[in-house]
Amino acid sequence: MTMKSPLHGQALALRLAAIGAVVLAAGASFAYAAGWLSQPRLTPQRIIDTFEAQAGHYPGYRKNHAKGLCVSGYFQASGQAASLSTARAFSQQRVPVTGRFAIGGANPFAPDTGIPVRSLAIQLSTDDGQVWRTGMNNPPVLAVSTPQGFYEQVLASAPDPATGKPDPGKLQAFFAAHPESAAFRQWAASYKPSNSFASTQYHSINAFRLIDSAGTAHPVRWQLEPHSAFAALPAQVDDKQYLQHDLQQRLAQGPLRWTLRLVLADPGDALDDPARPWPAERRSVDAGTLVLEQVDAPEQGACRDLNFDPLILPTGIEASNDPILAARSSAYSESFNRRSRESLSTGAQP
Numbered sequence: 001m002t003m004k005s006p007l008h009g010q011a012l013a014l015r016l017a018a019i020g021a022v023v024l025a026a027g028a029s030f031a032y033a034a035g036w037l038s039q040p041r042l043t044p045q046r047i048i049d050t051f052e053a054q055a056g057h058y059p060g061y062r063k064n065h066a067k068g069l070c071v072s073g074y075f076q077a078s079g080q081a082a083s084l085s086t087a088r089a090f091s092q093q094r095v096p097v098t099g100r101f102a103i104g105g106a107n108p109f110a111p112d113t114g115i116p117v118r119s120l121a122i123q124l125s126t127d128d129g130q131v132w133r134t135g136m137n138n139p140p141v142l143a144v145s146t147p148q149g150f151y152e153q154v155l156a157s158a159p160d161p162a163t164g165k166p167d168p169g170k171l172q173a174f175f176a177a178h179p180e181s182a183a184f185r186q187w188a189a190s191y192k193p194s195n196s197f198a199s200t201q202y203h204s205i206n207a208f209r210l211i212d213s214a215g216t217a218h219p220v221r222w223q224l225e226p227h228s229a230f231a232a233l234p235a236q237v238d239d240k241q242y243l244q245h246d247l248q249q250r251l252a253q254g255p256l257r258w259t260l261r262l263v264l265a266d267p268g269d270a271l272d273d274p275a276r277p278w279p280a281e282r283r284s285v286d287a288g289t290l291v292l293e294q295v296d297a298p299e300q301g302a303c304r305d306l307n308f309d310p311l312i313l314p315t316g317i318e319a320s321n322d323p324i325l326a327a328r329s330s331a332y333s334e335s336f337n338r339r340s341r342e343s344l345s346t347g348a349q350p
Helices: 010-033 044-055 147-157 168-177 179-190 242-253 323-340
Strands: 068-077 095-103 118-125 131-137 208-211 217-226 256-264 284-295 317-319
Touching: 068 242, 095 242, 095 284, 131 217, 147 168, 147 323, 242 256, 242 284
Parallel strands: none
Antiparallel strands: 068 095, 068 284, 095 118, 118 131, 208 217, 208 317, 217 256, 256 284
C-alpha cells in the first residue's frame, strides 16, 4: 500500500480529527483502565469523567457511540470456516443475532450524518450456550499502535474552547509525530460515506485467533461486507435521524445482508498492531451471511443492556496479543456500570 504524505490543510486535519477522535477517545480510557499509562491519579473513572467533560454528559447513554438503534436477525453459516474454528457459530445452521448500529461520539442527539464513524456491534448466541460479541467500525485500521498513542491523539483532538473544534496545528503535530498513522490518514482522506448503514462495510480492526479441532491457531481479522449497493451520501441532509430512518424503511421492505469475511494472516503480518493493514491479497474465507430482519426501539430495545465487549468470545476464538484489545474490557465495564446506574436522558440537546 502506498501511503500519502503528512496532512496538508486545515480542512483535512479537521476531517481526520472528526474520524479519529470518536474512534480513539474511548481508547484512551481503555489504556488507563488496564494500567498501561503511569500518569498519577488517572483512573478509569477519572478518564471517563474527562471524556464526558469534553464531549458532554448524557446520563444513561453509552459513553461513546451513544446514538444508535437495536436490530435483530440471524447469522447463517456457510460451513467454510468450520475447519478453521470449533466455534459453533461457524457450523450452526442459523444463529440468533442481537445487534446495534451507531455513530461515533458521546452525543446521542447528534445528526446521523454529522459523524463520519459508523459502527455495528452484534451478539451471536449459539445452541451450545455460548456467546460471541464483536464491535466493528467502518475504518479498517486505527491511527495508533499503542495506548500511549491513544492518549496523545485524544489530547490533540480536544476541542478548542474558542472554536469548538480541534486545533489543526495540534493535529498536524500529532500526525507528524506518529508515522504509524499513515494507513489511517490515507483511508480518512479518501473516505466517501455511503447513504446508509446498510451499504457500509464494518471491520474488526483488531486481530483474533481462530482455534481449530486440532488446537491450531489461525490469526484473523474479519469484516462485514454489505450486499446493499453503495450510493453516496447526499451533499445536503436535513433529517437528523437520516441513517436511522433509512434503515427502518429498508427493513420494512425486507431483510438486509452482509457477508462475514475472515481475512487470514500470513507469517509476518501484524497481529498486535491495529494501525498496520494487511495486504489486500491475503486469503479470505466467506464464513456466512449476517441477516438483519427488524429494528427495535433506539435505546430501549434488546441491545440496550448489552455490553459489546470484544473479549466475550466463544470456545474456538481467542484474543490476540494486541495491547489495545487487552486494555478494553475494564473500560467497557466502567462505562456499562456507570450508565446502568443512570436514568436515561430523553430531552433534546441543549
